[in-house]
Amino acid sequence: MKAETFLPWIPLFPFIGFLINGLLYLVSHSKMGDKDAPKGSHGHGEGHDSHGHDAASHDGHDSHGGGHGHGGHVDIPFKAVHSLVGPIASGLSCLFSLLAILAWWQETGGHHEIVVKLWTWVPAGENLTWFGAKTLEFDVAFRIDPLTALMIGFVSFIGTLIHVYSVGYMGHDEGYGRFFAYLNLFMFSMLVLVLGANLGILFVGWEGVGLCSYLLIGYYYQKDFAADAGKKAFVMNRIGDVGFILGLFACTAMFGTIDFTKMFEAAAKDPGTYAAGGAVTAACIALFIGACGKSAQIPLYVWLPDAMAGPTPVSALIHAATMVTAGVYMVARCNVLFRISHEWAVKTLGENASVFAMLTHDASYVVAVVGGVTAFFAATIGLAQTDIKKVLAYSTVSQLGYMFLGCGSLAFGAGMFHVFTHAWFKACLFLGSGSVIHALSGEQEMTRMGGLKNLVPHTYRTMFISTLAIAGVPFLSGFFSKDAILAETFINGHPILWALAVLTAGLTAFYMFRLVKMTFYGEFRGTKEELAHVHESPATMTIPLWILAGGAIVAGYLGIPKFILGKENAWEKFLEPIFPPLAAGWMPEPHHASHALEWGLMMTSVVVAGIGIALGWAFYSGAYPFATPGKIAGALPGLYRWVRNKYFVDEAYEWLFVDRLIKKFGRFLWEVDARFVDGAVNGSRHLTVGGAHVSSWFDKVFVDGAVNGVANVLQTAWRGHRSLQSGQTQGYALAMTFGIFGLVCIYLILS
């Protein structure tokens, strides 16, 4: 079978799963029916109320476990169907991804892409673009190439694991079917995103994952904070999407197409034309704004920590492993444009340009700076959070920053490598935290945890492995990918960002070990009843954890750098086809680093990570409240307050954009609308009616007055003549005679 036969099925299976789960959920939960039916006849009435009550009592947290008390309200046969349909739909798409990758490999040897055009989507006719008249046509088309193969492979695999995990984790939830429907829809969208053969289809998936993210963050919609967080995520993403879509339009205007193959071919062949005047740079920056939204970078990162309001499997799948890396994927996908933008900046500005000049000319520079700063900034916030999922959320923002730092240093392969390894260990960490939360019946505060090491051994061990991986401990996956990014950053001319990133690595190691210590070591800080309740999660949850932990160990071995092994980096070699060479004079000069430098860089980051681990371990040993961190917080109360409150960025945004710009300004405009715009209309009405009254008065007094006046005058004047009408014939004859005489006289005179 050929790869193109398999490709459309990859997203289709989850979509079918979505339809089945969604319709079943609606059928089983609706109280539809004829209006005469007595209310609550379906037997769900009580369930709703008690769930509502229950949810309220867990305000402020992912209310997992809130449903323990009334699990019996879920119809068992429906539940069994949902448990099967969800994971199977995802599993089938995993299987077909594998088949597609194999078939593609067989057909092309991995050297070039295979594109399947399914149908013409938007035929927009012939239009005058920036470079002449072109027929614009947007297709529904999928492609497979190294980058896509990589993405569909791990997205569908990790996705399936998380589906299986959810069977256990969400087992007691009332909206079980709804959850799986959304999760399947997410898989569909994410796979469309990575399979899309043009920016338009990528955008379909892009918006689709945004929608699912919205639905799943707001999954516990009865609670305001969850609904708020969902909306915030969607709107923040939409701000980014405006950037994305403007970038997409810029590509349309430049190339007359948004098909990846055609676009990049044209650009690579003639970079000078498209780069002139900064057109490519503008397009890249616009696209990157989109990436900032989706991948939670400064200034659009604030939605991701709030997104933790969703169920934990969602945090693992969407807000750690897959969706949030879509921005990195997109930047890597458009690497040709970013490389051109960089070269153009170098060409126009020369080597020693100021930072400001580079930021306005070189899109990849912007990516690197935003990525590096976000990585550091988010890591500092992570230091002082006590909600286990919030720590992981800020850690995710920080790690995404790393990925962008890699891409911005034109090391797209390294960036994608970190996407890949991060997916394993961060998914494992989130699912592990979910397992802890599950064990504690919904508790998320690390200040109320501790000493769980032996109570949830599988969770502890897998999380520990993943923590080592994210901290950059040698020979685990995170070490290889993070080191690749750090080395490339330094070699490609960003020493300051490199220093920042190394520091961030230290911070990461610190706050991750802080998390492990606070959760699993020391004394349990919750109540006795809670402690009695603690239990290890079922196998549906621990098996995925172990598989992910295994990935966290071995994933890094796909990309062992050349200077260690002497052999070519397998990862880079695999991805090579997605970096087509640019026209002569536009390829950057390769920066070669000596082996000594590469070893030195690696050692530096290992040492810094080691310091971070040691400090984290030392600070959070002993009983709570931990003495050393407490002292530091006491010594620097102002700084602590800022960090603890995430630098008040949320509050500032809320005040400026939501309160002032949207609500106040919206109200103001409404006032304007009512008073002035509509006021003008009503004013003209009053004017008209007023004018009518004046007219009416004028009519009565003058016009009709004139008529009546004439009548009156005549009446008065002629009153005297009434006596003439006496009825006496003689008088009339006399008058007639006089009259005739007079007329004859006039006639004689005139003639």
Added chain:
Amino acid sequence: MSGLLSLLIFTPLVGAIVLLFVPKEKSAVLQWATTFFSGVTFVLSLPLWFHQGFRQNGDFYFREDIDWIPSLGARYSLGVDGIAALLILLTTLLTFISVYCSFTAIQKREKEYYIFLLLLEVGMIGVFCALDFFLFYVFWEVMLVPMYFLIGVWGGPRKLYAAIKFFLYTLFGSVIMLLGIIALYFVNTTGFLWWQGLGNSPTFDILHYHQIASQLPADLQIWLFWAFFLGFAIKVPMFPFHTWLPDAHVEAPTAGSVILAGVLLKMGTYGFVRFSMPMFPDGIQSSATFLGLTTIGWVVLLSIVGIIYGSMVAMVQPDMKKLVAYSSVAHLGFVMLGLFALNNAGVQGGILQMINHGLSTGGLFLLVGIVYERRHTRMIADYGGLSHQMPIYATLFMIILLASIGLPLLNGFIGEFTILVGAFIVNWRWAAWAALGIVLGAAYMLWLYQRVFFGEIKHEENKELQDVNLREILTLAPLIVLCFWIGLYPKPFFEMTAKSTEKIVAANVAAKARAEAPRMATAAPKAAPAGAVAATEAPRGN
């Protein structure tokens, strides 16, 4: 198949006459008779979709042409191209749905109500079919009367104010347009004011005026454009002529709102497509400015202001219907922006967005009507937590809402996307400003959804709410199917309008060349390269 259009126009009229003879207390007979006649009209309109001519060229088909008032040159002349055909299909579908959704909503004076609904359909189809200015104007005004009564009799508490405002405001615009028509009529024959006549025999034939467009002096075209503009812009409605809309929507019964949003607003945009753009291309493309902006500049400015302003005001509305009404102002701003990008992408997108807006906003009004019937309030604050109580309703609402905010794979996206592509190519700033509307659209719609559907049920009354019944699902089903169809495979819709669009665009491209010719001539030495560079440099030069 000539005679089809007359059949379409007069079937509802026959229906209205038949209803006259039905006793007014036989409510089921009235309902089903109206359903029957509007259903027949819908079925009769289907051949328009399958007619291949629209897809091959931009000509007018289904022509009928009979002498009507010979002394004036007015004829009973009908004919449609792909654009009009699509809008007629939208009209017949939405009317059918409106009838079906009124069964329980309308309890008083049913007989008159259904008669007016059918008469309204007569006017609407007539407007889209007419190829004679005189006939067009008659239908244009005929349409106002039944809508006036629909709002004024079956409306909410401020129905009289709203109905009169609606009637007078639109009439005002129409009269100015009528002056434009008369001026055009005289220029075509003997001359008007200081503009010389063309010496043709008197006619109201719209196609004739399409042909003589290039013979009319540009300054006359500018005046005529603005005369027509007022008539159409009020109908659209464009900022700042929109204030009749929220009032009319809020007071109108559900069916009235659906038709008002779905079809009546399209009369305005259709007017631009059918009359202003092909008839006054030199006026549109003229380089003459007023306060620093050209004709296009002004229209685009008002469109963009409409998008952002409409969205901002929608954000803070406490009343669901008013919110949707203001969102219409924003959506129609998109349509106008697309039309006045005056390239294939923009105009095609604008036309498709007319259909999309009819589907999604029509759907939103139907949805608001569903809860209004149950709770008799449209205030957002009176709801909350409905998701739990009415899951199917919540799902349907979500789908229509997503269509409205332009989520890919649904219809709204295709329209907005194509419009913005067209606008971006002409001037990227237009697209950038308009794109703000996308963010705001998501914000106000999701906020609405959150307040109505999420959270706990706060009001005791809402705990008794029934989910949608089968009839309500059936009224929404065709809209949802179409939303997905256009979102997934809009090609057949684009094909309907592509050829007519090309003609309009070609007329404008030619006019633009004419407008630029004198300037080119004066700057002859450097003109040629400058022109070529201008096309490439202009969009990103600054």
